[in-house]
Amino acid sequence: MQPKTGERPSLWPGLLGIAGVAVYLIVFLMIESQVGVAVLLVGGAAAVVLAARFGALERMRTSFAGREGSMDIAVPAAVLALVLVFHQDHFTLLLVATVMIFMTASLGLTVQFGFAGVLNFAGAAFLGIGCYTAAVLTKNTGLSHLLVILAGGVMAALIGGLLLYPVLRTRGHYSAVITIAFTLLFKTFLEVNDALGGPQGLRVDGLNLFGWAFNDNIALTETVELSFYTNYVLASLVLVCLGFAFLRRLDRSWIGLNMDAVRLDETASACFGYNISRWQITAFTVGNFLIGMAGALYAMMLGFIAPTNFTFGDSLILVSIVLLGGIGNPWGIAVATTIVIVLPEKLQMIQEYRFLLYAAMVILILLFRPRGLLPRPLRAYFPGWQPK
Amino acid sequence: MAAQVSAVPEPVLATRELGKRFGGVVALEALTLAVAPNEILGLIGPNGSGKTTFFNVVTGIYPADGGAVTFDGRDITRLAPQGVYRAGIARTFQRSRLSLPLSIFDNIMVGNHKRLTQGLWFNLFRRRAFRREFEESYARARELVAVFDPPLADRMFEAVEGLPMIDRRRIEICRALISRPKLLLLDEPSAGMTHDETTQLMDDILQVKDSLADLTIIIIEHEMGVIERITDRCAVLNFGRKICEGSYQEVAADPLVQEAYLGLE
Ligand SMILES: Nc1ncnc2c1ncn2[C@@H]1O[C@H](COP(=O)(O)OP(=O)(O)O)[C@@H](O)[C@H]1O
Ligand SMILES: [Mg+2]
Numbered sequence: 001m002q003p004k005t006g007e008r009p010s011l012w013p014g015l016l017g018i019a020g021v022a023v024y025l026i027v028f029l030m031i032e033s034q035v036g037v038a039v040l041l042v043g044g045a046a047a048v049v050l051a052a053r054f055g056a057l058e059r060m061r062t063s064f065a066g067r068e069g070s071m072d073i074a075v076p077a078a079v080l081a082l083v084l085v086f087h088q089d090h091f092t093l094l095l096v097a098t099v100m101i102f103m104t105a106s107l108g109l110t111v112q113f114g115f116a117g118v119l120n121f122a123g124a125a126f127l128g129i130g131c132y133t134a135a136v137l138t139k140n141t142g143l144s145h146l147l148v149i150l151a152g153g154v155m156a157a158l159i160g161g162l163l164l165y166p167v168l169r170t171r172g173h174y175s176a177v178i179t180i181a182f183t184l185l186f187k188t189f190l191e192v193n194d195a196l197g198g199p200q201g202l203r204v205d206g207l208n209l210f211g212w213a214f215n216d217n218i219a220l221t222e223t224v225e226l227s228f229y230t231n232y233v234l235a236s237l238v239l240v241c242l243g244f245a246f247l248r249r250l251d252r253s254w255i256g257l258n259m260d261a262v263r264l265d266e267t268a269s270a271c272f273g274y275n276i277s278r279w280q281i282t283a284f285t286v287g288n289f290l291i292g293m294a295g296a297l298y299a300m301m302l303g304f305i306a307p308t309n310f311t312f313g314d315s316l317i318l319v320s321i322v323l324l325g326g327i328g329n330p331w332g333i334a335v336a337t338t339i340v341i342v343l344p345e346k347l348q349m350i351q352e353y354r355f356l357l358y359a360a361m362v363i364l365i366l367l368f369r370p371r372g373l374l375p376r377p378l379r380a381y382f383p384g385w386q387p388k
Numbered sequence: 389m390a391a392q393v394s395a396v397p398e399p400v401l402a403t404r405e406l407g408k409r410f411g412g413v414v415a416l417e418a419l420t421l422a423v424a425p426n427e428i429l430g431l432i433g434p435n436g437s438g439k440t441t442f443f444n445v446v447t448g449i450y451p452a453d454g455g456a457v458t459f460d461g462r463d464i465t466r467l468a469p470q471g472v473y474r475a476g477i478a479r480t481f482q483r484s485r486l487s488l489p490l491s492i493f494d495n496i497m498v499g500n501h502k503r504l505t506q507g508l509w510f511n512l513f514r515r516r517a518f519r520r521e522f523e524e525s526y527a528r529a530r531e532l533v534a535v536f537d538p539p540l541a542d543r544m545f546e547a548v549e550g551l552p553m554i555d556r557r558r559i560e561i562c563r564a565l566i567s568r569p570k571l572l573l574l575d576e577p578s579a580g581m582t583h584d585e586t587t588q589l590m591d592d593i594l595q596v597k598d599s600l601a602d603l604t605i606i607i608i609e610h611e612m613g614v615i616e617r618i619t620d621r622c623a624v625l626n627f628g629r630k631i632c633e634g635s636y637q638e639v640a641a642d643p644l645v646q647e648a649y650l651g652l653e
Pocket of ligand 1: 410413414415433434436437438439441
């Protein structure tokens with residue numbers, strides 16, 4: 001329960017939890033045998049159930065809520081530890097960076113759907129807009145790559161603006177259908193557009209920040225070399241941390257409250273002066289901006305993009321992350337993205353059935369835990385704040 | 389209490405020939421009503437007589453089919469709910485419309501919308517100024533809740549969904565009052581409460597009203613004891629028409645009113 005004034009919850013449950021998850025992930029990523037992966041999965045699920053049963057999860061939650069500053073350092077530190085362990089493993093580092101890029105995009109979707117209740121099934125399209133913006137800008141201009149990433153966000157936000165009118169004019173399911181149509185349209189548009197490479201897609205230059213070429217391996221000593229994907233892990237870590245910080249600020253302000261109010265009851269909020277579309281537009285734009293930035297970085301990391309990367313299925317993955325994680329809770333997004341992206345990569349036997357798996361997960365969650373794996377906590381404008 | 393105001397010189401709210409129909413149902417028919425500053429007007433009538441519709445039309449949720457609404461000398465007939473709120477009218481809902489997953493404080497702040505700074509820059513980056521605004525708002529909200537129920541004021545950051553109906557009603561009234569409206573519309577605030585709870589809630593409403601300089605209240609209420617005790621004047625609706633208006637005693641003695649109630653219940 002709520003700690004009394006002056007009494008801060010212990011750091012240890014949170015730190016141990018982070019360490020446990022990090023070690024588990026490292027083993028999980030290392031293991032090759034499918035049997036081993038399956039055993040680990042069952043073991044992990046059992047550990048979570050046991051931890052919940054004996055109150056360990058609750059203590060971790062308290063620790064995360066009450067010692068936010070420390071957790072904010074510990075979690076990225078755990079990611080760095082992961083990088084050190086896998087410093088030469090291209091495949092794993094690419095996977096880790098991909099997870100964090102999808103986290104950033106899902107954070108954008110969280111603002112839209114989790115906060116303001118604007119359903120967006122065009123997540124992959126906005127990711128794609130970021131990607132193609134990066135491809136075009138790196139190829140045709142000498143723009144600083146930092147600005148290219150920003151431009152990816154701006155383009156996604158602007159093109160999202162075109163969708164705003166029909167999305168906000170229609171209600172509920174209909175606006176969802178419009179975003180679905182947009183995803184399909186976007187892919188077709190890419191396929192027939194030769195300037196954007198058509199179905200073959202486009203090459204994208206690697207990220208280069210102030211002379212730091214991200215596509216070169218990092219030679220630490222004569223013998224030790226870090227995979228160049230380390231660069232991208234660091235870049236995506238920075239991006240996701242910024243997204244996280246931004247989301248939190250937003251949530252802990254009147255804007256976060258406004259978005260909640262508009263989502264939960266339009267009639268009541270209209271009776272208290274809310275300009276409903278203003279907050280929906282803000283959420284949609286800001287969310288697409290985050291998704292677009294994630295896309296720009298994604299494209300530069302992949303080095304090659306094609307219309308098949310941005311299908312409706314990919315949009316569904318983003319939506320299922322938000323539903324699975326805990327609608328509106330950024331920590332939930334972190335957990336859910338890791339599960340949704342990593343699982344099919346390691347479990348090759350389910351690769352082909354990955355959408356089946358996502359669908360099953362979403363249905364189970366909606367049935368048995370409608371608020372997601374990590375439900376969103378009540379708003380604390382200033383964590384630890386006590387009335388005088 | 390029973391300050392007799394039959395001829396109203398400068399009403400806070402005045403409606404003229406207000407009409408509203410839903411398909412074939414005439415929910416309001418040529419309703420002309422004036423509410424004097426600082427009075428408590430009871431709006432009574434059998435179920436389905438158009439009381440809630442009156443609130444919905446005044447607050448702009450439904451557009452009027454005919455007639456006009458004047459508030460504070462200004463025509464607000466065509467205003468959207470947002471404009472009506474900004475003009476100084478706040479309301480509660482017959483079926484409680486709080487945001488259940490949010491805290492008590494958050495729900496009350498929803499009602500404070502026009503007094504809070506809404507800029508993106510302010511909210512995200514001017515955290516010190518935001519904190520001042522937050523602390524001031526908290527103090528005001530807490531004070532208001534404490535009038536209704538002091539223990540509740542210590543639980544401002546708890547979710548509303550765990551609270552009993554009486555507390556939800558209190559919070560809804562606080563949400564309507566926090567922006568200091570000139571006119572408060574209460575739609576069956578005691579619905580679902582026991583007799584004692586109702587008595588207590590009405591005392592609290594009177595106490596708040598006394599502490600605020602300039603507050604007019606229209607209350608829809610079924611319990612006649614409540615109406616008698618707290619209203620200055622009553623208007624009775626039946627099938628969307630005003631059939632009687634006056635002090636509680638006058639209204640209760642009116643044969644039309646007795647017939648309306650006997651005929652339907
Ligand atoms: N949104 C609506 N759509 C259709 N009919 C409505 C609507 N709101 C109210 N009515 C009808 O208008 C009449 C008055 O309803 P209402 O104002 O809710 O009565 P009261 O609040 O006095 O019980 C009723 O016949 C009701 O069925
Ligand atoms: Mg009613």
